Amino acid sequence: SACSSIFFRAAVHLPRSVLGETQARAAGSDGRVMVQLHIKNGSESQFLLDTTVDVAVEDLTRLVTQIYNGRLKVDRICAEINELAEHGTFLPINMQGLTDEQIEELKLKDEWAEKCVPSGGFEFKKDEIGRRNGHAPNQSMKAVLTKTKEEAKALISKKQAQANVCVTMEMVKEALDQLRGAVTIVYPMGLPPHDPIQQEFDGKEDLSGLQAGKMVIEESEARLWWAGKELQRGKKLSDYIGKNEKTKIVVKVQKQSHGAPAREPVINEDDQKQMMMYYYRRQEELKKLDENDDQSYLDSTWADRHALKRQFQGVNDIKWGPRK
Secondary structure, three states: OHHHHHHHHHHHOOOHHHHHHHHHHHHOOOOOOOEEEEEEEOOEEEEEEEEOOOOEHHHHHHHHHHHHHHHHHHHHHHHHHHHHHHHOOEOOHHHOOOOHHHHHHHOOOOOOOOOOOOOOOEEEOOOOOOOEOOEEEOHHHHHHHHHHHHHHHHHOOOHHHHOOOEOOHHHHHHHHHHHHHHHHHHOOOOOOOOOHHHHHHHOOOOOOOOHHHHHOOOOOOEEEEEOOEEOOEOEEOHHHHOOOOOOEEEEEEEEHHHOOOOOOOOOOHHHHHHHHHHHHHHHHHHHHHHHHOOOHHHHOHHHOOOHHHHHHHOOOOOOOOOOO
């Protein structure tokens, strides 16, 4: 994880011109962007990426991995910003999880609480988990963090694929810059160096032993798959999909140790839900039709067509059988 974070930090802090050149190399020297890749991890959609058939698989794998890990980084920061807005900065490791009595007994003190004060003062909101110091920003500063977080998440959201919007490293960098700017506005003196948000910004995050760390894909371990075939490094994309630039394909990225990904289902999840709803409604309609076809009402007195005739003839109440 440390290797990937160092590489990603270097990529994020590159000048825009360098990032643009990297993207251009993936898209082809003439700037044509025709081939659209729908990147997935497992069966879960991630993002769309424009490229060209002439791109080397090595360069494509690097770019896909950077964007994939960059989006995970933005998601992790957004999750921590939620906690920052609610309960303030991160407590030192030796104070986390302790009660107020234990902290007082051990004579521990959060030295960063006085240095890292939010703009406009703080409102005390105790963190029941005991990870943060409870010095939450006021409502206006909290709104800045919340709004920026939503904008950053929307920029690299999986919904961009549904809107047919391609994600680039520029967009990932912009999302990170937005989050960094919002945190600087609310905490002009900065965050403690042990705060997960600050560690993410500095590229010093430690994800070992965490589920978030398992989701990160190292560039050396990343493999791209298309149509059940692994895209071999050292070849070009055109070796697999041909020379047709106007192509859209589904490419899966995952770790080498995971082997070949499962094949795509013939019917996607949404279509399957629609089909189940249709057949359920159809079944209910057939049940109602069966109830309407029930002819047991013909045994009722009011349904007897000879009842009026028997009444005029005076034989309406005649019963056949021995008297009791």
